[in-house]
Amino acid sequence: MTQPAPAPAPTPDGDPWWISNYRGTGYLERYGSHDGATTRRDVAFLAARLALQTDHTILDLCCAFARHTAELTRRGYTHTTGVDLSQDLLDHAAATAAADGERINLLHADVRGLPLDDGCADAVLLLFNSFGFLDTTDEDLGVLREAFRVLRPGGRMAMDHFTPHPDTTGMGTRTVRGDHAETTQQVTWDPATRRLNRHTTTAYDDGTTDTSHSSVRLYTPAELTELLHAAGFVVDEQFGGYDARPLTADSSRHLVTAHRP
Ligand SMILES: C[S@@+](CC[C@H](N)C(=O)[O-])C[C@H]1O[C@@H](n2cnc3c(N)ncnc32)[C@H](O)[C@@H]1O
Structure with a gap:
């Protein structure tokens, strides 16, 4: 295990x-x-x-x-x-x-x-x-x-x-445009824990923003x-x-x- x-x-x-x-x-x-x-x-x-x-x-x-x-x-x-x-x-x-x-x-x-x-x-x-x-x-x-x-x-x-896979673990920073917001994700890979960590900032068109993170074991x-x-x-x-x-x-x-x- x-x-x-x-x-x-x-x-x-x-x-x-x-x-x-x-x-x-x-x-x-x-x-x-x-x-x-x-x-x-x-x-x-x-x-x-x-x-x-x-x-x-x-x-x-x-x-x-x-x-x-x-x-x-x-x-x-x-x-x-x-x-x-x-x-x-x-x-x-x-x-x-x-x-x-x-x-x-x-x-x-x-x-x-x-x-x-x-x-x-x-x-x-x-x-x-x-x-x-x-x-x-x-x-x-x-x-x-x-x-x-x-x-x-x-x-x-x-x-x-x-x-x-390196395509995922090496994703780096990327920005995507949604219907009402622009989202920037900074993706980092922690080889010690084998977790893919993402810090996400969502900038909504109404001027508000929020941030979140995720941490997924691959x-x-x-x-x-x-x-x-x-x-x-x-x-x-x-x-x-x-x-x-x-x-x-x-x-x-x-x-x-x-x-x-
Ligand atoms: C990556 S998304 C799923 C994508 C979806 N299966 C699709 O193909 O579009 C992960 C989902 O897991 C749900 N989730 C996370 N932890 C959960 C839990 N303990 N029980 C039920 N749902 C959970 C989240 O709310 C989220 O909607």
């Missing part, structure tokens, strides 16, 4: 970064403009690789503004539920769906302890860098154990996240495979991306599917 990393600094409001970072609209300014084509590609790939059926109960854990939940629901996987701890992002997801004349299932809950029965789900998704948030490897493993608990035997899961594919096994999963397939490219030593992304035996 890999060594636990030291705890990242607390945020000024006293909450861990993975709560405070997703309050308000800052995340939407950074990532809300995900193009629909990317999400449709992700969902088509996942539906095929996980053999999803329209009557399956699917949990989109850490769904943020629920782009995958919405696309799955649109495709007839109506027993999909987006789960997230950010009420602001869930509210945005519900409002967006309503504005499009759609309805999606959403659940405000903590992935460390889901208010769901053992074995209730046919498939679990944990997508787009939604892992490695917690202070220790054992706590991260707890999230995988919880995903395992809610899956029925034979149920399948998919995760997709950054690897500690796992190599071998480390993540070890954690999945420790949680009880059998790993099925591994890719370097949603275009089914093979996972190699040079992959900057790791997409893995597994099942509960």
Whole structure:
């Protein structure tokens, strides 16, 4: 088992970064403009690789503004539920769906302890860098154990996240323009803790600014495979991306599917 990393600094409001970072609209300014084509590609790939059926109960854990939940629901996987701890992002997801004349299932809950029965789900998704948030490897493993608990035997899961590749760890400083703000992120890599630390400043067009930080433990594919096994999963397939490219030593992304035996 890999060594636990030291705890990242607390945020000024006293909450861990993975709560405070997703309050308000800052995340939407950074990532809300995900193009629909990317999400449709992700969902088509996942539906095929996980053999999803329209009557399956699917949990989109850490769904943020629920782009995958919405696309799955649109495709007839109506027993999909987006789960997230950010009420602001869930509210945005519900409002967006309503504005499009759609309805999606959403659940405000903590992935460390889901208010769901053992074995209730046919498939679990944990997508787009939604892992490695917690202070220790054992706590991260707890999230995988919880995903395992809610899956029925034979149920399948998919995760997709950054690897500690130089394209990610060496990202440096970059600025992106959102709908209502400009966001600058300074990204640094701490090789001692294996954490990717981001300091983010969001300058809104109305003249206000806010700052936040995040600190994500990046796992190599071998480390993540070890954690999945420790949680009880059998790993099925591994890719370097949603275009089914093979996972190699040079992959900057790791997409893995597994099942509960
Ligand atoms: C990188 S975003 C997810 C992106 C989303 N899956 C997508 O593909 O667009 C990470 C999400 O995890 C949520 N989150 C963080 N910690 C959580 C926890 N303990 N329980 C539930 N959600 C959590 C955050 O609120 C945030 O929306």
